[in-house]
Amino acid sequence: MPLLKVNHLTKNFGGLAAVSNVNLSLETNELIGLIGPNGAGKTTLFNLLTGVYEPSEGTVTLDVLGKEHVLNGMKPYKIADMGLSRTFQNIRLFKDLTVMDNVLIAMNSKNKEGILTSILRFPSFYKKEEEMEKKVLELLAIFGLEDKVQTLAKNLPYGEQRRLEIVRALATQPKVLFLDEPAAGMNPQETAELTELIRKIQKEFQITIVLIEHDMSLVMEVCQRIYVLEYGRIIAEGKPEDIKNDPRVIEAYLGGEL
Structure with missing residues (x-):
């Protein structure tokens, strides 16, 4: 079974669906990218997965020694103890x-x-x-x-x-590490060093890493799979080369950036 599985995850704020019917599947020791335009719901999704917000609908399950544990309703410190840890956009x-x-x-x-x-x-x-x-x-x-x-x-x-x-x-000692825009505010040299550091973390700690990042060169270089969010929905998922050439992703987010 997947290490972390997200089924039909939805978060409503009043009449606005910030995250809508999101499905994710993360395996052990994967390096996953989560990209999308500002306001797409990326950080809200991280907040749902780490217990900052409780889902309006859907489930988050974590595999612990072959047994599925539903994380819905758990406090953030309990989820961290289960093996999900994160950084933040603002340090x-x-x-x-x-x-x-x-x-x-x-x-x-x-x-x-x-x-x-x-x-x-x-x-x-x-x-x-x-x-x-x-x-x-x-x-x-x-x-x-x-x-x-x-x-x-x-x-x-x-x-x-x-x-x-x-x-x-x-x-x-996380099983899954969520990095929320770790390259934000960094110069090109610092970003290059961060790229190598992320690779080093995965190699040394053998953990799954999920990366929100707007620096597409970093994402395409280190990530094995990428999910793309737009208006709170997943519009594409695949290997970097597939995402790079997906017409819908280009229209929604990448444009002429790559």
């Missing part, structure tokens, strides 16, 4: 906390130490804390942030803030 770091603390907060969702152990500071508490800090350093090293451990998040350059947000999402 949402804890700006007055250090790089280390930003990632530790995310990793703490997997910490199973009891309240009593944490309050009384048993030896197991300090051992677990050391293990988590070691894992954080290993993660930061992959992203070239190991020398910024004690830097406040707000003092990082823009590109490094983007990378830190991805590290924080990965610290929850």
Whole structure:
């Protein structure tokens, strides 16, 4: 069965259908693109899949060890614990906390130490804390942030803030990582580095990545399959070459861009 399956997903705001009858199927270790014009419903779809919004209709199911779990109605933190994590269009770091603390907060969702152990500071508490800090350093090293451990998040350059947000999402040990316009605001060099970074994440972490992005060169270069949204509906799905040459997609979104 698919890792994540979306059936007839719909979200209405008053009389407006922001997402309408969307069907998606994601396999393990895929790199999927989600494209479409501004206002097409891409971020709303991410919000539905990660529990920020509850669907008006339809279901979202996640395969966990061969068993389907319906995610409808779950709180975002529960969905994150099930294995879905994300970044945001507008960076949402804890700006007055250090790089280390930003990632530790995310990793703490997997910490199973009891309240009593944490309050009384048993030896197991300090051992677990050391293990988590070691894992954080290993993660930061992959992203070239190991020398910024004690830097406040707000003092990082823009590109490094983007990378830190991805590290924080990965610290929850996701099965599916949703990246919402990670190249937004980046210059060409930063975008090229991000392209390689996305490839590296998929290779090292063996997870499914779903990417919302307006930079079509990035999408076409890294994605294995692409879904196209227009007015909240999927109008096309396929490999990059198929999407690139689809007349309806060209008319709705790509134009002469490719």
